[in-house]
Amino acid sequence: MIRIDNTNNPVVIEQLLKNSLCPGACFVPGFTREPFKARPGSLPFVVYFPSRYRGICVGTLISRSAAITAAVCVTNPTSHIHDRRPINVVTATPYRHPRRGIRVQVTKILIPNLSEVTGYRQYLMQKSAAVLMFKQAIPDVIAEVPLRPIDIDYLGDVQLTLQQECFMAGWHFFYQGDKIFPVHKFLLQRNLRAQFVNTAKKGIWCEALSLKFQKALTNLGFHGYFENTGSICVRDPDRSAQPCHGMYGSTLVCEGKAVGMMMAPDAQWTNCTGFSNIIHLFSSKYLKDFMTCISRLFDVETSFDWKYLKQSLYEDVSLEEYDYVPVVYDKLIPNLKESSSNEYET
Structure with missing residues (x-):
């Protein structure tokens, strides 16, 4: 042994x-699938932005000047009136700090042409994607982490199987023992983290979440048929943590491609203790026309090798460094080796 x-x-x-x-x-x-600090530069396709509807949301680059995110992050599902104030996406850094990264203005937002029927529009909005068009591309020479898009599997080329290993990345994970605040508040971590999750049977591990999603949409006025083939269930086998609030728009990466996204916040809030998530697939029938339309924007310069991508996520395993005090996430341990990058406003 x-x-x-x-x-x-x-x-x-x-x-x-x-x-x-x-x-x-x-x-x-002690081997668990607890979220870990991703090596700086290993996830060049992940960005984030403040959302007026969801606090903070994650985006995934489809080109150097466009990112895909959840529609609920940029629109109001219950109203046709949208907030048209400027949105600045923070790019080129895995470290969430006001003086880190490059902020680039969003000039256009693309969302699916949704039905105007009350209730049905809210239902589609909860599981639809949106595209953020940047004012300009960010040159590599000024970027802390050069921007690189990832391939979006909108054609369903990745064959997902039971217990398949994938990962999600972002700045908020709900850990075992954490508490759900009575109001919608959550603590974000500073460093970008990744977590490996497995695809699982929806009827066993995501049944409670599915029922909460249906109840939330019923409260919004939807009383139609819930289509279940366009989503999958992922879970943490060890039940140590799960992607949760502040992760809306975060993609599920399998076999080196982004296959789906965390999009349904009205069902996620009380499910953080379930350690499972419903991920809506980009290859879903209801997104087919939209994804085909925006596919002309995809500009993937190089494909990510799945084995290399997984290996590149890790720091040197001999180093035991933590970027936060586990009890209070935003209390940082100083790291003198890190240098701040210049802020770049557009």
Whole structure:
């Protein structure tokens, strides 16, 4: 028997198993899928922006001058009147700080042409994507982390199977033992984090979330048929944490492509303790026309190799560094090695 200490890196463990370094059983103490600090530069396609409807939302680059996010982050599902004040997307940094990253103005927002029927529009809005068009592309020379888009699987090329390993990235995860505040407040972390999750049976692990989603939409006036084929269920097998508030618009990345997105906030708030999520797929039938239309905007310069992408997420496993005090997320441990980048306003 071989004992493996001082690593929570599933890629390292997978390599050990494949290389027959564990001919018998391996005891891996403390190995969980808890969210971890992603290596700076390993997720160049992730951006974020303040949302007037959802606090903070995540975006995913489809080109150097456009990002895809959740429609609920930029529109009001209950009203046809939209807030048209400027939106600035923070790019080129994994560190959430007012003086880090490059802020670029959004000049146009593309959303699906939704039905005007009361209730049905709210239903579609909850599980639809939107595209943010930037004022300009960000040159690599001034970027802390050069922007690189990721391929969006809107054709359904990635064949998802039961217990398939994927990951999500963002700045808020609900940990075991955390409390849900009585009002819609949540604590964000500073560093971009990633978490590996598995696809699971929706009827077992996401049934409660599905019922809450249906109830939330019924309260908004929708009384029609809920289509379930356009979404999947993902979960943390260890129930240690899950992507939650502040992660709307975060994509699920499988096989090196973004296959779906966390889009339904009206069902997520009270489900943070469930350690499962419903992810709406980009290849869904109701998004087919919209995704086909915006696909001309996709400008993927290079495809992400899935194995390399997973390996690149990790820091040196010999270093035990934490960027937050677990009890209070926004209390940081100073890191003198980090340097701030210049702010770039457009």
